[in-house]
Amino acid sequence: MNIKIFTRAIASILFRFFWIFPVKKNKIIFCSYSGKGISDNPKYIMEEIIKQDLEYDLVWIAKQNINYDNISNKVRYVKWKSIRSIYELATAKVWIDNSRKLKYIRKRKSQYYIQTWHGAIALKQIEKDAEDVLDKYYVESAKNDSRMADLLISNSKFCTNLYRNSFWYDGSILECGSPRNDILINDTEYFKLKICEYYKLDKNINIAMYAPTFRRNNNLDVYNLDYEKCISALKNKFGGEWVIIVRLHPSISEKAKNIKYTNNIINGSIYDDMQQLLAATDILITDYSSSMFDFMITKKPIILYATDMEEYKKDRNFYFNIEELPFKVASNNQEMENGICEFDNKVYINKLNQFISRLDINENGVASYKVVEVIKNFINNNTREIVDEKYSLIKGR
Template identity: 45%
Template structure:
């Protein structure tokens, strides 16, 4: 589909089209004739072929599930039969407990909006703030640092954090948690004066005019195209939730001028943007020894210098590009920067479950499970990444950043960038030999001069006071 759209000019509208090289695309009505899950034949005047969809490609277990649904649909009608059939099949496969949770989530999605509307009309607690990070992932990112600022000031607010069931994150005293996808979550949201989130809230969530929604988002400098600029890659469900979330949002935060422009032009949002910076980047301007904290966690001596390797993920989950030869790289780092070195490998959460493919040792350490990557940034001396936005945040500290991009050509075909990737101010290598050469040839003054020009170009606004500004805003109400 992507090739047809980008290379041949396909418009995804379901209509007949003639593309480049005389490729003809016919509407689905020419071929779609049978509902495969019921066997019902759909008659229409455009039909050329009857496809008797028998589901012969299904496993025996899947065929049994289809039979159950067909039977219940005949007995109870299409909607009720499909709902009950899905529940029965799900219970067979996943068990009754899992079916209960999925059933509860279904009910919440159906009644959540009306229930929240009723509750918020009755009562909103002016001193309650509900936080969420990456759809319930845990205590982290921009919301974390706003919460810590509130706790440090010892302000009398009820702080609530939405987390996924079974989360292992440890929260500081003064923050209580609520399970994502529960009726309690709806209650906490409906009765809170403030919401703070870094991703989209789902379409059934309701916010009243008495409430304030601060959307921090989860990026600093935009590199890969997103939202309206990448609309062809987004699902209808995501677009619907993005429009809904944008309509609810009262305030967005920006750490640079080009992100402010992005919010105004490419997001489904036309509200206020505060150029206060990114709360998670405040730590780079603080006098705190994260080196000691991270070293203690990994049980390594803090005298060692640290290389952080933090690549992003590939859409096909390929791990082939992560082929840095650290045994040869460590002596290169020692030769260039002096001292003894340790390597921390932090994989993207989307592939962290595959972390065993890397070779670890006393000098090359698996750091993918470390809760807060910002602390790893602050504790590390050099960063190697590829296409991750983390390059920008790390370089706020004026520390060296190197890009290792052995698959640049194939990656750029799958992802669109806002700027020429090769114009970034970071030395870039596509082989291990080139990477070691770049490190040996690294000149700190040239690098810093390039950063200064780049930061001025994108309009960096970070100064370490973003969390303070957000909390000042909250306490002004």
């Protein structure tokens, strides 16, 4: 028997076995990016729970031990795919995850599963819309995950419709914003100082972040941005001193060591929180990454450096015509330099506001609070119903 199939079968049996133990009312279990650490929407929901000083048993499933911002005494760590992690999942009252759970995982009727997802508004097609290019086991896991989920978190009508049409999901949706984006509205000055302190930068420095998405072939040749030319253009256009933080996608972050860094070109792939970097950023340069749709709520400039658009679309088609987005698009370094030098903020803001209105985006900086209100309601009342209509619950089945 294939070792993976055998391992999954044993894990499935263990899940059923641990159902002999009762579900613990105050236990919440978190996971992010299949155990890669504390990050994204689940992290900010956890922080809101800690902020409210709620008496919950907080458990994180991760591939390595967690020592995060001096709160390790408030969060328990269990290892990804361990027997202990199966026990914790089988006995937690609430699950919170931003990625698909593995196919062998099963939820009990008395448990509540909040699927926050990790992409919100997307440029490239995902899930059911890209089923023909996705791994078969992933698709089976995704369908199982959607069957288990009690609530999905949305930041827009676009996202809500995407869940309905493409996630094999007909359950409830909370259209409250993305918890990870709360800091892009509330705490940009704080995180600008934090990032400057972390990288030992002057607090008055201007930060451009280059954050491209991954390619299936892990090719770095498409990331040939001329950093020095960009910095020169940024100085000429906007004034002041500039640095560029280079943030590779987590799937290829190990390749960050292949990039040559200087005092003005900084390795952002080693930093553990993309959203904090976005909060500190003054201008975002990306290609097809959904980070553009998070960052745009700050109303700061975004320029797309997309050198391989036609090739990329062969792998995964787009939900939007990239030329119709409110962002400048450059296909080479000369166009990138021109895009910076010719940037017109008034035109940009006008196009951006129209785009945000078209997608009906709901980002008000209180998403984490609203999700925690849902959690408290379920734990205290043991009901999946949300009484207060202000939470914009869109009911499904």
